[in-house]
Amino acid sequence: MxxxxxxxxxxxxxxxxxxxxxxxxxxxxxxxxxxxxxxxxxxxxxxxxxxxxxxxxxxxxxxxxxxxxxxxxHGDLGMSLRTGRPVEADLARFIPATAELTFIAFVLAILLAAVFAVASALRWPGGRFLRALLTVGGAIPSFLVAIAGIILFYKHLGWLPVTGRTSMANAPNGPTGILTIDALLSGRFDALADIWRHLLLPSLVLALGPALAIGRVLRSSILVTLASDHVRTARSIGQSEVSVMVRHVLRNSVGPALSMAGLQLGLMFASVLVVETVFAWPGLGQYVALSIPVDDFPATAGVVLVLAAGYVAINTIVDILQAAADPRIAT
Incomplete structure (x- = not known):
């Protein structure tokens, strides 16, 4: 190891x-x-x-x-030509918003992928509908899904806001810059509800593609594992389906899905810039969108370095977790 x-x-x-x-x-x-x-x-x-x-x-x-x-x-990414401030100082202001959106979207992607894979493999009622929904959502470019979501959930239904991180003028501000955490730390549950309403639509748009990709891999792996000898043996000795699924199927099926999750998280770093622009989310996407037209290369390069470092770190962690789940990989 x-x-x-x-x-x-x-x-x-x-x-x-x-x-x-x-x-x-x-x-x-x-x-x-x-x-x-x-x-x-x-x-x-x-x-x-x-x-x-x-x-x-x-x-x-x-x-x-x-x-x-x-x-x-030494943490010096140069001076932004647009703002006149150090790039690392600018990034410190925008990274929390992007990190919050990406994390929530990734958690949603994992949950949707797990439900999609298990429901399809075990033929649960409604599994076909979920599969069709994720297939359609994952096949459409994220900016088109975002526009469709805005038209449906904001313009026609009026359920969700579509711009910014919160509509509250006195929203929690610090110490982390991640509003959900700051609202919990300050006990502002009214603000937390408003923050979640702003998070829901962009995070769901960002999660659809990765959820489909991870779910497909996990479903295939589950089907292969369900047909294996040790699963048939576990069923023959009277273990419940829940016990078989948790103890014997999921652990032996999660390896390929972990690899796909790491890849999709890296691709999510690229998609998040587009989604942030559509939803006017004040994160790295907005920072890049303002920097490119004025040839602010230090700012653009700083964002690329930060996202690349996150991608490399996450995929390294995924490889280690995959080896922990299947020790044969570490040999």
């Missing part, structure tokens, strides 16, 4: 090193002059040249690269 952990951590570090190098070179060849963007179009050429010298942009490429990597290792 320790060898597996060491290999996964080393592979993750290598991926991040390659991504850092790619971002550095993309920044060098990006359109627009970052110094001119920061100082404004009216700055004289002498002022621009002095700023380039001060920022070290005239240094050799190797020096600039190692300075860039050293800054990242």
């Amino acid at each position: 320790l060898t597996l952990i060491a290999k996964r951590v080393a592979a993750g570090a290598l991926i991040m090193a390659i991504l850092t190098a790619v971002l550095f070179w993309l920044q060098r060849f990006a359109t627009g002059d970052p110094v001119r963007t920061r100082l404004g179009a009216g700055a004289s050429q002498d002022v621009v040249n002095a700023a380039r010298e001060q920022l070290g942009l005239n240094d050799p490429v190797a020096v600039q690269y190692f300075r860039y990597v050293g800054g990242i290792l």
Whole structure:
């Protein structure tokens, strides 16, 4: 197990090193002059040249690269050309909203996938309807599902809000920045209900695709396990279906689903940027949407690095959990 952990951590570090190098070179060849963007179009050429010298942009490429990597290792992601603040400070404001939305959506995806897989494999009543619903929802692009949800649940039914994280002017603000946790810590259950109403639709839109993918893999694995000898033996000695499912089927079926869950969570990091834009969610998606039109490459690169680090870390954890569930993988 320790060898597996060491290999996964080393592979993750290598991926991040390659991504850092790619971002550095993309920044060098990006359109627009970052110094001119920061100082404004009216700055004289002498002022621009002095700023380039001060920022070290005239240094050799190797020096600039190692300075860039050293800054990242120390948490310095550069200065946003749009806001004029350190990128890491901007990200600290936007990450909690994205983390909250992604976590809730991932939990919903796991729950929907489990219900979909078990209901389909055991032929529960309503299993076909759930399968059809998830298939349709997962096959449509997330932004179209989001627009359809807005039209149905906001415009026609008026059940759910569709913009922002809360409609309350005095909503809890701190210490975590994750509003659901902050509302619980402050005992503001009125705010918690409003926060959940704002979370429900975007998190459900974000969860549909991953739920379908994870559910399909888990269903196939469950069907294979149900036909195995040890399951037939457990049934023949009188164990209940619940006991068979919990003790013998799910544990032996969860490995492939864990791998798919890690992959889908990584893909969810990309989808969340689109969903946040549609629902005006004040997270990393909004930050990127405001940064790209003004060629704010440091801000965009900072978001890419944060999401990539999260993706690598989560997939490493998933590999370790999969090995714990099936020790044969660690050998």
